[in-house]
Amino acid sequence: MKTRYLFMSIAAAALFSSCSTNLYVPNTVNAPLLQEKGEIKANFDETDLQVAVAVTDHVGVMANGYYRTYEGKEYFVHEGRMGELGLGYFTPLKNHLVFETYIGGGMGSVNKKVTYTNYDNAEVTNSFYAKGARAFIQPGIGYSNKYFDAAFTPRVSVVKYSRFTYSGFGEEELARDYLDKGRLLDGYYTFAEPAFTVRLGYKYLKLQAQYGLTMKLSGGDIRYQSTFGSIGVVLDIAKRFRPGKRK
Numbered sequence: 520m521k522t523r524y525l526f527m528s529i530a531a532a533a534l535f536s537s538c539s540t541n542l543y544v545p546n547t548v549n550a551p552l553l554q555e556k557g558e559i560k561a562n563f564d565e566t567d568l569q570v571a572v573a574v575t576d577h578v579g580v581m582a583n584g585y586y587r588t589y590e591g592k593e594y595f596v597h598e599g600r601m602g603e604l605g606l607g608y609f610t611p612l613k614n615h616l617v618f619e620t621y622i623g624g625g626m627g628s629v630n631k632k633v634t635y636t637n638y639d640n641a642e643v644t645n646s647f648y649a650k651g652a653r654a655f656i657q658p659g660i661g662y663s664n665k666y667f668d669a670a671f672t673p674r675v676s677v678v679k680y681s682r683f684t685y686s687g688f689g690e691e692e693l694a695r696d697y698l699d700k701g702r703l704l705d706g707y708y709t710f711a712e713p714a715f716t717v718r719l720g721y722k723y724l725k726l727q728a729q730y731g732l733t734m735k736l737s738g739g740d741i742r743y744q745s746t747f748g749s750i751g752v753v754l755d756i757a758k759r760f761r762p763g764k765r766k
Contacts, residue, residue, distance in 0.1 A: 542649070542696070542703070543678060544744040545733055546585050546601065547751070548714040550670040552617045552663045553579045553609045555759060562727060564751025573609070581605040581621060601627030603653070615664045624654035633687075645687030649703070651680040661716075665760065668718035668725065668753075675736075678708040697740040708738035718753055722760040725753045 551560040551571035562569040571581040585601040603625025611617050631647040654677045661670030683703045685693070693699040714731030730748040735741070 545712045547749045550672045550716045552661045554611045558757040561754045564749045597631040599629040620658040622656045648684045650682040665722045670716040673713040709736040727753045
């Protein structure tokens, strides 16, 4: 039997199978590289909607949302969602370089159901629900002009699971993924999540690609995905792009 399971604990997702379950996969890192008061950047990809706004010449706020639903052709369905807010500082440097750092946090949850026919030819449904919270800090350095952006953002996340319920899954199956005896709810999990982001386009509209690594720094046993990535579109509204303004 093979299933996929997506989990977001404030910014997280995962794959669930009968052989192994990744409980944590980071969402897309919001690396806006804001440069001036009033600038707005919005990123859209397959599962994420992210917005960042410069409220002053050096203070930015961000909001990140995630939603995904997946239905297998045969016997499973899962749904994950997450929302978080962040506050940060940014400053443009020489030669189109930008430094920024943000802190924030939020909450997320996942619902999963697996339906199959047992040996008695009866339909059985196993279910899984998890809820958690995440706090993060993400310093970053990047290059940004009207054609091209590039950023390196070494985010660090601390994850705490607050609720875990299930029905139908056996103890041996749960133990294989470190989910038995309430172990998921014990303590905090800390992850380093360095991400590389590249954007290509012109002024207001750019294509974004991101790739990152996931490295567990502390906490108990947990299955997590070692890499993450996304491709999306970024909308950038800034005064410096207006005709007659400095480029």
